[in-house]
Structure formats: structure tokens, C-alpha cells
Amino acid sequence: MLNRENQPEYDLSALRALVEHRPEDLPGFLQGIHSADLADWLQSASADEREHVFSVLDAEDRAELFQFSTDEVATDLVGEATVEDLVDVVEHLPADDVVDLLALANQGVAEEVLDRVDIERAEGLRRLSMYESDTAGGLMTTEFATLPEGVRVGDAIKALRMEDERTIEEEAGIFVVDGAGRPVGWVSDRDLVTTPIHTDIEEVMAEIPTTVGPMVDQEEAAMAVSRYNLQALAVVDEEGVLLGVITAEDASDVFEEEAEEDIRKLVGTSTEAQTHLPVLRRVRQRLPMQALTVLGGLATAHILRLAMPAGEGSVTSDLLRYIPIIIGLAGNVGIQASTILVRAFATGEVTPEREGSVLVSEVLTGMLIGVLCGVATAVVASLTEGGIDGQYAFGAAVGTSVAIAVTWASFLGSIIPMGCRRTNIDPAIVAGPFLITLSDISGTSIFMLSAHLILEATG
Amino acid sequence: MLNRENQPEYDLSALRALVEHRPEDLPGFLQGIHSADLADWLQSASADEREHVFSVLDAEDRAELFQFSTDEVATDLVGEATVEDLVDVVEHLPADDVVDLLALANQGVAEEVLDRVDIERAEGLRRLSMYESDTAGGLMTTEFATLPEGVRVGDAIKALRMEDERTIEEEAGIFVVDGAGRPVGWVSDRDLVTTPIHTDIEEVMAEIPTTVGPMVDQEEAAMAVSRYNLQALAVVDEEGVLLGVITAEDASDVFEEEAEEDIRKLVGTSTEAQTHLPVLRRVRQRLPMQALTVLGGLATAHILRLAMPAGEGSVTSDLLRYIPIIIGLAGNVGIQASTILVRAFATGEVTPEREGSVLVSEVLTGMLIGVLCGVATAVVASLTEGGIDGQYAFGAAVGTSVAIAVTWASFLGSIIPMGCRRTNIDPAIVAGPFLITLSDISGTSIFMLSAHLILEATG
Numbered sequence: 001m002l003n004r005e006n007q008p009e010y011d012l013s014a015l016r017a018l019v020e021h022r023p024e025d026l027p028g029f030l031q032g033i034h035s036a037d038l039a040d041w042l043q044s045a046s047a048d049e050r051e052h053v054f055s056v057l058d059a060e061d062r063a064e065l066f067q068f069s070t071d072e073v074a075t076d077l078v079g080e081a082t083v084e085d086l087v088d089v090v091e092h093l094p095a096d097d098v099v100d101l102l103a104l105a106n107q108g109v110a111e112e113v114l115d116r117v118d119i120e121r122a123e124g125l126r127r128l129s130m131y132e133s134d135t136a137g138g139l140m141t142t143e144f145a146t147l148p149e150g151v152r153v154g155d156a157i158k159a160l161r162m163e164d165e166r167t168i169e170e171e172a173g174i175f176v177v178d179g180a181g182r183p184v185g186w187v188s189d190r191d192l193v194t195t196p197i198h199t200d201i202e203e204v205m206a207e208i209p210t211t212v213g214p215m216v217d218q219e220e221a222a223m224a225v226s227r228y229n230l231q232a233l234a235v236v237d238e239e240g241v242l243l244g245v246i247t248a249e250d251a252s253d254v255f256e257e258e259a260e261e262d263i264r265k266l267v268g269t270s271t272e273a274q275t276h277l278p279v280l281r282r283v284r285q286r287l288p289m290q291a292l293t294v295l296g297g298l299a300t301a302h303i304l305r306l307a308m309p310a311g312e313g314s315v316t317s318d319l320l321r322y323i324p325i326i327i328g329l330a331g332n333v334g335i336q337a338s339t340i341l342v343r344a345f346a347t348g349e350v351t352p353e354r355e356g357s358v359l360v361s362e363v364l365t366g367m368l369i370g371v372l373c374g375v376a377t378a379v380v381a382s383l384t385e386g387g388i389d390g391q392y393a394f395g396a397a398v399g400t401s402v403a404i405a406v407t408w409a410s411f412l413g414s415i416i417p418m419g420c421r422r423t424n425i426d427p428a429i430v431a432g433p434f435l436i437t438l439s440d441i442s443g444t445s446i447f448m449l450s451a452h453l454i455l456e457a458t459g
Numbered sequence: 460m461l462n463r464e465n466q467p468e469y470d471l472s473a474l475r476a477l478v479e480h481r482p483e484d485l486p487g488f489l490q491g492i493h494s495a496d497l498a499d500w501l502q503s504a505s506a507d508e509r510e511h512v513f514s515v516l517d518a519e520d521r522a523e524l525f526q527f528s529t530d531e532v533a534t535d536l537v538g539e540a541t542v543e544d545l546v547d548v549v550e551h552l553p554a555d556d557v558v559d560l561l562a563l564a565n566q567g568v569a570e571e572v573l574d575r576v577d578i579e580r581a582e583g584l585r586r587l588s589m590y591e592s593d594t595a596g597g598l599m600t601t602e603f604a605t606l607p608e609g610v611r612v613g614d615a616i617k618a619l620r621m622e623d624e625r626t627i628e629e630e631a632g633i634f635v636v637d638g639a640g641r642p643v644g645w646v647s648d649r650d651l652v653t654t655p656i657h658t659d660i661e662e663v664m665a666e667i668p669t670t671v672g673p674m675v676d677q678e679e680a681a682m683a684v685s686r687y688n689l690q691a692l693a694v695v696d697e698e699g700v701l702l703g704v705i706t707a708e709d710a711s712d713v714f715e716e717e718a719e720e721d722i723r724k725l726v727g728t729s730t731e732a733q734t735h736l737p738v739l740r741r742v743r744q745r746l747p748m749q750a751l752t753v754l755g756g757l758a759t760a761h762i763l764r765l766a767m768p769a770g771e772g773s774v775t776s777d778l779l780r781y782i783p784i785i786i787g788l789a790g791n792v793g794i795q796a797s798t799i800l801v802r803a804f805a806t807g808e809v810t811p812e813r814e815g816s817v818l819v820s821e822v823l824t825g826m827l828i829g830v831l832c833g834v835a836t837a838v839v840a841s842l843t844e845g846g847i848d849g850q851y852a853f854g855a856a857v858g859t860s861v862a863i864a865v866t867w868a869s870f871l872g873s874i875i876p877m878g879c880r881r882t883n884i885d886p887a888i889v890a891g892p893f894l895i896t897l898s899d900i901s902g903t904s905i906f907m908l909s910a911h912l913i914l915e916a917t918g
Binding site: 034036037040067068157160161163165170171188189190192193194209219223226227228229231248249251252255256258259260288289292293295296297299300303304307308312313314316317319320321323324327328331332346347348432433434436437438440441444445448452 | 493495496499526527616619620622624629630647648649651652653668678682685686687688690707708710711714715717718719747748751752754755756758759762763766767771772773775776778779780782783786787790791805807891892893895896897899900903904907911
């Protein structure tokens with residue numbers, strides 16, 4: 001547990017109560033709240049509550065809140081603000097964050113804001129906004145400290161004191177550049193503090209082990225930061241002229257983002273925070289992968305029909321051809337649900353209090369996917385199983401059973417990680433192989449049983 | 460691509476040539492090489508080459524190399540060193556790295572080294588080594604800058620100049636502590652540089668949004684760093700006294716580690732760098748998950764036998780009962796191979812030059828797993844399919860076909876990510892759903908075809 005004994009235990013409900021009953025106390029209350037916590041609460045707050053909170057924050061606090069907010073809350077924050085508000089906020093943000101902020105505003109507003117920012121800064125911002133967001137250029141900031149060669153430590157300290165501390169990237173250290181603007185060395189702030197002021201900067205500066213171009217993939221840039229344990233990586237143009245810097249913190253954000261992207265792509269869903277999405281959007285995002293599985297399963301059933309023509313064996317052997325669909329779909333749906341939950345537990349996205357509602361919405365999602373895949377399977381089976389007496393009843397039985405087995409799988413995939421969390425078993429182990437095996441056995445049994453029952457009842 | 464136009468293109472082969480033909484030039488050559496690159500080359504170097512390189516490095520370079528090395532190279536480095544060498548190296552390492560280094564030495568040597576380190580430092584190191592490595596205590600360093608309340612910025616700068624810059628954690632900023640040693644604020648180095656020296660430290664210091672206890676899981680500590688965007692997180696005891704600090708870089712390492720652990724646990728294999736392991740160790744690590752799948756598949760086959768007794772339909776319908784094993788195993792083996800490769804590409808573990816040998820070793824791994832699972836399936840099928848004429852031939856055909864289909868799946872799981880890399884398609888998408896569908900269809904077809912051919916040939 002984080003140590004919070006010395007702090008009052010505030011949460012969203014405390015904020016809600018204030019907004020509703022004592023709005024005049026809100027500004028004082030927000031003074032004592034860290035922007036990271038506030039951003040977290042606003043994620044679950046209503047649009048009205050958000051608006052109320054924004055309205056009492058000054059530009060500096062808004063800038064900080066923006067930096068900690070998800071895109072959803074940030075979009076609201078930008079949408080609520082007037083052009084004047086945004087101009088003020090932008091003055092407290094580093095350049096890379098300004099570009100992110102303006103990307104959330106509509107184009108007209110963004111242009112108006114840029115027109116009212118200091119000309120030199122606006123030019124830099126316009127240049128910066130031209131890089132793709134997943135490149136080194138999109139990741140870097142252009143506002144950081146540089147020094148010419150040949151100065152002394154004391155000059156460096158003086159120069160740093162002149163910079164605008166509201167927007168400069170403090171964690172990038174200082175790059176030493178030659179006459180053409182090419183980086184030749186790097187100095188940490190600690191070096192400046194601990195070295196006598198008459199020392200030549202060349203004596204304290206570290207070599208630059210590597211640089212990257214602005215079009216390089218952001219993951220490659222982040223890997224360079226991690227490989228050489230850099231506090232700041234220089235981004236340079238083709239002539240080697242310094243364009244911007246990427247900090248270790250930027251790199252760490254990229255790693256978090258990419259690891260989540262990889263894991264979520266592996267299970268076929270988008271990279272957004274799934275458990276906060278409406279059920280229908282979850283279905284839409286996960287369906288393409290399931291559609292592929294249904295297609296694959298139907299193709300397999302067709303191949304198996306070549307080995308054994310329809311209606312030649314018992315009903316059971318006809319049903320067996322559809323087992324690949326069940327195993328594929330149930331496995332996918334279960335692994336999707338469990339992977340999303342395991343990650344959501346790890347990142348703190350799903351707290352114990354949210355478990356109940358997340359379980360319901362995940363099972364609903366699985367049920368809808370199951371019904372859609374079941375209908376598709378029923379239609380194809382009805383049309384292709386011409387060799388079976390009562391091919392339509394057969395198709396309907398197969399489709400219904402697919403829907404039931406898939407719903408069951410989404411329940412398993414949600415309940416197992418939750419059970420792991422309660423019993424302190426690492427969900428990453430149990431939710432993988434164990435879940436798949438359980439879902440294979442139980443899904444197949446449920447499918448066969450359900451199809452037989454339906455066929456008996458209808459036939 | 461990283462920009463290296465201005466640097467000579469060195470690699471392991473250049474190092475090898477020097478060690479063999481011009482060993483006297485080695486020290487000069489190593490001067491120009493970054494420890495991160497050297498650590499990378501040594502990963503693939505022979506024991507002799509490693510020893511040769513270590514012997515020409517001084518204590519400071521060894522300390523740096525240690526910080527960039529994998530456990531394997533680091534163990535070699537520690538093993539080759541005398542107690543004197545280690546005492547010298549330890550003087551250039553931050554406390555948390557010293558604890559890691561001594562954990563790689565044998566206990567007697569570690570004790571000897573501690574006996575010869577400055578008494579105060581040794582005491583701190585002994586305390587630090589008592590925390591589990593995956594806790595906040597195991598992650599923190601105990602050597603960082605603190606200041607008492609009530610000092611001025613100038614005093615802070617003076618105090619920092621007195622610290623031993625070889626071992627102090629430079630990226631942790633400075634914690635301000637009260638009389639009892641509890642952290643009350645935090646100051647960045649940049650603040651010290653840019654603030655007039657007569658300013659009270661209280662005026663520049665930032666509030667501390669949160670602290671953690673030393674027994675807290677390292678992931679939770681890393682999450683606190685990320686949540687509040689901290690440069691350094693304070694680790695405190697029950698009375699709130701500052702014990703150590705965790706830097707943003709430590710946190711980022713934890714995230715990388717945990718994300719890899721999660722993804723690898725999901726596919727049932729250990730967290731070590733798989734593509735560097737001997738084939739037999741890969742088989743041993745991945746087999747438990749496959750054994751579970753075989754058990755599940757055999758259980759499913761048994762349930763299906765209840766629905767349709769053995770020998771009642773055609774041979775094909777008997778074979779159909781084993782499709783769940785094929786789909787489960789082939790899916791697992793393929794996803795294991797592809798997930799490992801996708802991550803190994805992302806982290807740079809598998810370079811294009813290594814692809815050929817990695818493909819061969821992965822397919823060999825899959826083949827061995829397939830043979831073992833095939834034998835198990837053959838034995839169980841022979842014993843349980845009593846209703847089939849020629850039950851042993853049937854069992855053998857099923858088992859052999861399992862082995863063939865699984866080998867095929869490991870080939871698919873390796874070749875698809877490699878193809879993606881060549882064609883610049885994101886392997887994380889294709890290697891998931893697409894791979895599973897392809898492996899379901901092709902694995903089932905191969906299984907049915909192979910089993911029929913074997914049964915025809917033998918029967």
C-alpha cells in the first residue's frame with residue numbers, strides 16, 4: 001500500500017459532495033489534491049462535474065491537470081476552454097505537450113491559439129506539429145537548454161537562469177552544441193552544481209553515444225534511451241543539427257504504451273482502456289478477430305466434411321465438425337477478457353470496487369459476440385449441411401450452442417483473474433494455459449450438450 | 460536507424476580480430492566503445508574473449524560494464540575478478556548495484572568484499588541486501604543526497620559538492636528531511652542551479668505526493684513513480700523515516716521487466732531470453748503448458764466419446780475426437796514461438812542475422828514438444844479406444860499426426876513474424892489472430908490427412 005496515513009482519505013465522492021453542496025469550498029479543496037489524483041477522479045466524473053472543476057482551476061493547474069489526463073478528460077478540458085484560457089494554459093506547458101493539446105482542439109481554435117502565442121514559439125510549435133506522433137520527432141520537445149562550446153560552468157548556470165522555467169524541459173540536462181548547432185556533449189544539472197564555476201564545460205560534459213533522426217519510430221528512439229541509459233537523447237536532422245530532445249520519461253511512456261499495444265494486439269483488441277468503454281464499442285473492436293476465427297472454423301468444418309460427408313455418421317459426428325469453431329471462439333473470447341483484466345489490474349484501471357460492474361459488462365460483451373458469431377455459423381451451416389435431414393434445425397442448434405459456449409467462455413475469462421486477485425495467485429499464470437484448457441473442455445461439453453438437447457427438443 | 464555516420468562501424472568481429480591478432484591495441488580500442496555496446500557484444504562472445512576484455516578494463520570501466528550487462532555476462536565478470544578487483548569495482552557502483560553484484564559472487568567472496576569496504580557503507584549494504592529483490596526495498600538505493608530543513612540553496616549546493624560522486628544516485632534530486640529523518644520535500648538539481656543561493660530551501664522544494672514502504676511490491680512502487688511523474692520516490696519505514704529512493708529509471712526497468720514477464724507467462728514460458736537458450740531447456744520450460752493442453756484435450760476426447768462411443772461411426776469420426784488436442788497444442792506452440800519472436804524483435808534480442816538459426820532452433824523445439832505430446836496421446840488413445848478395430852494402429856496414427864501437426868505449427872509461429880518484419884507489417888497483429896486461424900485450419904487438415912494415410916498404409 002502507498003503510505004497515505006498522513007493525508008486525509010479523499011476520493012471522487014468527496015469531490016462530488018463538495019461540487020453539489022459546498023461549491024464555494026471547492027477551490028481550497030483542490031489546492032491540496034495532486035493533479036494526478038484529480039485526473040484519475042475526473043475519468044469517472046460526469047461532464048458537469050468536470051466542467052465545474054475546470055472552471056475553478058487557474059491556467060497553471062489546468063496545464064498540470066492536462067499533463068496527467070487521459071485523452072478523454074483532456075478533450076473535455078480543451079473543449080470547455082475559451083481561446084484565451086488555452087493561450088494561458090499553453091504558456092505553462094512544454095512544447096511537446098502544447099502540440100498534443102492543440103491536436104485535441106478543433107483546427108480553427110488551434111490556429112487562433114497559435115496566432116496569439118509568441119511568434120518564435122509559434123513557429124517552433126508549427127514545425128513540431130508536423131511530425132507523426134509515433135516518431136522521434138513527435139515525441140521530442142524543442143524547448144530545452146543548450147550551451148555553445150567553450151563556455152565555463154559559471155556561464156552555463158547563468159544561461160540556465162535566463163530560461164523560461166515554465167516551459168523548459170527540466171529533465172533533459174544541457175546539450176553543448178558547436179557553431180553549426182550540432183551536439184558535441186551533454187552535461188547533467190548535477191555536474192553544474194558540483195563543479196567549480198571556472199571549469200571549462202568541455203571538462204565536465206559527457207560524450208553523446210548516439211543520436212536519432214526525427215522520422216525514426218518512437219520505439220526505436222526509446223530503445224536507444226534505454227540501451228545507453230540516457231537521461232536525454234538528441235534528435236538531429238540530416239546535417240546532424242540538434243532539433244529536439246527525448247527524455248527518459250518520454251521513453252518510459254513509450255515502453256508502457258508499446259507493451260500494452262503488443263499485448264492487446266495479440267488478443268485482437270484496440271489499445272484503449274477497454275473496461276471504460278461502452279459494451280457495444282467493445283464488441284465492435286473485438287469482433288474482427290472473432291469473425292476471422294469463425295471463418296477459419298467454417299473452413300475447417302468444410303475440410304472435415306471432405307473427409308466425412310454430412311449425414312454419413314451420427315448427428316454427433318456431424319456436430320464434431322464444429323468443435324474447431326467452439327474451441328477457437330471460446331479460447332479467443334476468454335483470453336481477450338482475461339488479458340484485458342490482468343493488465344487492467346496491473347495498471348490499476350480496475351479497482352476491487354469496479355469488479356462487479358466490469359464482470360457484468362464483460363459477460364454482456366461476450367454474449368453479444370457469441371450471438372453474432374452464432375447467427376453467422378447457423379446461416380452457413382444451414383446452407384452447407386445439405387446432406388443432413390433437417391439441415392435448418394441442425395444449423396439453428398449449432399448456432400445457438402455457439403452463442404451459449406462463447407458466453408460461458410467470457411464469464412470464465414473474467415471470473416478467473418478476479419478469483420486470482422482475491423486468492424493472491426498471479427493471474428498471468430492461471431489466466432493463460434489453465435483458462436484455455438478449462439475453456440476447451442467446458443466449452444466443448446456445453447456445445448455438444450446444448451446442441452443435442454436442442455435437436456432432441458425440435459426433432 | 461540510429462545515426463552512426465560519424466562513428467566507425469565496430470562490432471563483435473572487430474573486437475574478435477583485435478583479441479586474436481593485435482591484443483596490444485585492445486585497451487585503446489575499448490576506450491572508444493560505449494559500455495552498453497561492449498556488454499552487448501560480450502553476450503555473444505566466448506568465455507576466453509570475455510576474460511581477455513575484462514583483464515584490460517580498469518575498475519571504473521568494469522563497474523560501468525557491469526551496469527549494462529545481462530546476468531550471464533555479469534556472473535562471468537564477477538567470477539573472473541579477485542577480491543581486490545571487486546573491492547575496487549564496488550567503489551564505483553551505487554549501493555543497489557553493489558548488492559546485485561555481490562549476489563552474483565559466492566557468499567565467501569561477498570563477505571570478504573564487504574569486510575574491506577568502508578564500515579559505514581558495508582553496514583548500509585548489508586541492510587539493503589536483506590530486502591527481497593522484487594520489493595521497493597530491493598529496488599531502492601540508500602546512497603543519495605538529503606538536506607536538513609531550514610538550509611538555504613547555497614548550503615545545499617555546498618553539501619552536494621561534498622558527496623562521493625562515484626556512488627551517489629545523481630538522478631534522484633535532493634530530499635529535504637526533518638529532524639527525525641522524515642522526508643518533507645524534494646528539490647530538483649535544476650531548482651538549485653536556477654535559484655538565488657540565499658533562497659530558503661523550503662521556498663523551492665516540491666511537496667511529496669506519496670511514499671512507499673520497503674516491503675511493497677516493486678511494481679506498485681513503479682506505478683507510484685509513473686502516476687505522479689516522479690523523478691524519485693521516497694521509501695520510508697513505519698515511522699516515516701527515509702530509507703532509500705527509487706528513481707524514474709528504476710521504475711522504467713521494472714515496467715519493462717513486468718510487461719515481459721506478463722506476456723511470457725501468458726504463453727507459458729519463463730521470463731528468460733528464450734532465443735539464447737539451448738533447445739532442450741526451451742522444451743523443458745514450455746512443456747508444462749503443453750502437458751496441460753494434452754490432458755485437457757484427452758479429457759475432451761473422453762467427453763466426446765460419451766456422446767458417441769468409439770467405433771460406432773467411421774474412422775474419421777473417431778479421429779474428430781482428437782481435433783481439440785490438435786487445435787490446442789498447435790495454437791499454443793505457434794503462439795509461444797510467435798510471441799517470443801515478436802518480443803525478441805522489439806527488444807533487439809533477435810537481429811536479422813540471427814533469424815536463420817533462431818528459426819531452426821524454434822522448429823526443433825516445436826518438434827520435440829510435438830513428439831513428446833504425440834507419444835503421450837498415442838499411449839492414452841491406444842489404451843482407451845478399445846471399441847475401435849486395430850486400436851493400437853489407431854493410437855499410433857493419432858500420436859504421429861499430433862507430432863507432425865505441432866511441428867508444422869512451430870514453423871508457422873516462427874516464419875510468420877519473420878515474414879512480417881521483412882514486409883514491415885506489424886507482427887503483433889498478424890502473429891495473433893491470423894496465426895491462430897491459419898494454424899487451426901492447416902493443423903486440422905494435416906492431422907486428418909496424416910492420420911488417414913498412416914491408417915491406410917498400416918491397415
